[in-house]
Amino acid sequence: MTTPTADQIATLGAAFQAFVRRYKLADAGRSERPLNELDVQTLLYVAQNPDCGPTDIARYLGLAVTTISSATDRLAKRGLLERHRIEGDRRAVALRLSEDGAARAAAQSNAYDALNRTMLARLAPDERDAFIRMVAKIACHED
Amino acid sequence: MTTPTADQIATLGAAFQAFVRRYKLADAGRSERPLNELDVQTLLYVAQNPDCGPTDIARYLGLAVTTISSATDRLAKRGLLERHRIEGDRRAVALRLSEDGAARAAAQSNAYDALNRTMLARLAPDERDAFIRMVAKIACHED
DNA sequence: CACAGATATGACGAAGTTCGGATTATTCAA
DNA sequence: TTGAATAATCCGAACTTCGTCATATCTGTG
DSSP states (O other): OOOOOHHHHHHHHHHHHHHHHHHHHHHHTOSSOOOOHHHHHHHHHHHHSTTBOHHHHHHHHTOOHHHHHHHHHHHHHTTSEEEEEOTTOTTOEEEEEOHHHHHHHHHHHHHHHHHHHHHHHTSOHHHHHHHHHHHHHHHHOOO | OOOOOHHHHHHHHHHHHHHHHHHHHHHHTOSSOOOOHHHHHHHHHHHHSTTBOHHHHHHHHTOOHHHHHHHHHHHHHTTSEEEEEOTTOTTOEEEEEOHHHHHHHHHHHHHHHHHHHHHHHTSOHHHHHHHHHHHHHHHHOOO
């Protein structure tokens, strides 16, 4: 298989750089005092995996367990997340979102969806499936 | 124009999530003690804009000037960046990369290129230009 | 059952980061 | 000349990550 040309690589790099930059500056203009990036990731993980523990999150995100402990502390202090002692192993805690936390997680999800919607809307309708297929091919490739 | 379907958005979101996650975990396993993300951005900006000042970088990245001052401090302390007093305005400093700094910037650029090359290599040769065109369309769209 | 070792979590502190406010030096304009 | 604006840095507060240690609990072995 032929390899990508230097020109293709440069063009793609420039486009990504423009995209990332635009996205960052856009989301910088948010009104509410925004959550930490780690806290957002934690919130979303707990939303997807209710009753998980800090160790699960740490393994998933590749961070120190104590870092996750801090994150769950912050989230709990803000009333977004609850720690429950679970039967069967009283060392462990089961993390769940509060109603506010679930709302926040949903809002975050919607923001991601809106971003994706915007991206797709810039393509012609008949390009969209092709684009999605290619991104999936790139992201899910095994090696 | 028809809007993207919920299914398309969900699929794209999942693919992006997989991609970002894979990329993050991969680059976490780096050997050298890595530079701060901000420091990398600063390094690359100075590489592209020699003799710029901290204020330029701050405006470009949307951060406080003092934050950039800290970043340039760190880079200067590591010998990657030099501050020069410039004729014409003795308040200003002109930032330039040292030889080591330029090498580091080039290495970082190469890493980005390698990532882009990997992504393109996962597509069939006749898909690549279409993909690049679509990404550019999404990134460079005005609004 | 007793107990050594593994495991889940939290407490605490060190090191590093961002950023607002004050400070210094310099330029510009009236 | 003098006062306002500008470029950069210094300083300190608040926050984050993470290593080390402490605590509680489970698990398996004899």
